[in-house]
Amino acid sequence: MLFSFVLVSTLAACGGEEESGGDGELQDTYTVASDTSFVPFEFKEDGEYVGFDIDLIHAVADEAGFNIELETTNFDGIIPGLQTGSFDMAVAGIGITEKRKKKIDYSDPYFESGLAIGVQKDNDSIKDIDDLEGKTIATRLGSTSSKYIKENIDNADTNQYEQLDQAYLAVENGSADAILYDAPNVKYYINTTGDKLKVVGDLYKAEDYAIAISKGQEELVKSVDEALQTIKDNGTYDEIYEKWFGEKSE
Incomplete structure (x- = not known):
């Protein structure tokens, strides 16, 4: 009976760890908040969400190997939503500020x-x-x-x-x-x-604009930064930029 109790307890503990994931593991899917009125970064056209930021976050997710679920909210609700865990990430022309750094984490900059x-x-x-x-x-x-x-x-x-x-x-x-x-x-x-x-x-x-990320997801920040660098190096970023802003000036 004692052996059975220990075995069941051990399996239960392992199951709990697997379900919660942890900071060192990426999830399959992340919820990404955005706005819908910041053209040409994110807006709605013919019933679809489009824009520079929308293309960018999809390219980052594809490169990093995870899926995203896009949710829209007013801009002033993005940071509180990241703080409460309603969103994992946000992309909406979010400027990097010291005040926001106390509440959220950032990716590397992607737009000046x-x-x-x-x-x-x-x-x-x-x-x-x-x-x-x-x-x-x-x-x-x-x-x-x-x-x-x-x-x-x-x-x-x-x-x-x-x-x-x-x-x-x-x-x-x-x-x-x-x-x-x-x-x-x-x-x-x-x-x-x-x-x-x-x-x-x-x-x-x-x-600078950056992708905002809820605190405590160090592996996600690392993965996003690596994906950003890769799409910059392989030309994907430039293609997205030129689509929305025209040819980049050196």
């Missing part, structure tokens, strides 16, 4: 970005970041640009929106003087939606 100013086409009073002092500025809720406005632009009234199209519409209809947001998105929006807005000023606060 910065902030750009968009104003109405006939606006000649706003030419650079200094002209935004005391103005109403539209941006995205929970973004690094909202923090930048608070810390660097005096007396600015920040209007934050969950959906980016609301921020651009605010500038177009005059309820905001300008939008300050990630340069690739600002330029893509203006280039694809007609002549209502224009970009002014320089590129501000250069920052």
Whole structure:
């Protein structure tokens, strides 16, 4: 009886370890959070989720040898979702910040970005970041640009929106003087939606995007980094980049 009890206990313990996996083992499938309004990185077209980030995360998963299940949420819900374990990873033009590093882990950077100013086409009073002092500025809720406005632009009234199209519409209809947001998105929006807005000023606060990963998954971080490096080395990254942004400049 004693032998049987020890045997059953040992098998139960082994079974528990196998089910939970562990930091040293990759899972078959990971849940990846993204947004749907950050063109051209992630958006919905003809009922499908498309964009630079979507192509990138699929290429990384294929190279690393795991599957992904894509879930969408508002941008400001991504970091909390990673903290609670609702998502394993997230890809949504997520800038690397020291504050976020305390809550989540990051892959190696995969895209260098910065902030750009968009104003109405006939606006000649706003030419650079200094002209935004005391103005109403539209941006995205929970973004690094909202923090930048608070810390660097005096007396600015920040209007934050969950959906980016609301921020651009605010500038177009005059309820905001300008939008300050990630340069690739600002330029893509203006280039694809007609002549209502224009970009002014320089590129501000250069920052890198990375894949966000919930803490405690060291093997996943390592696997993602290795896959990123491989798709950069074998030309896959360049193919994805040129698909969405045109030929890369050296």
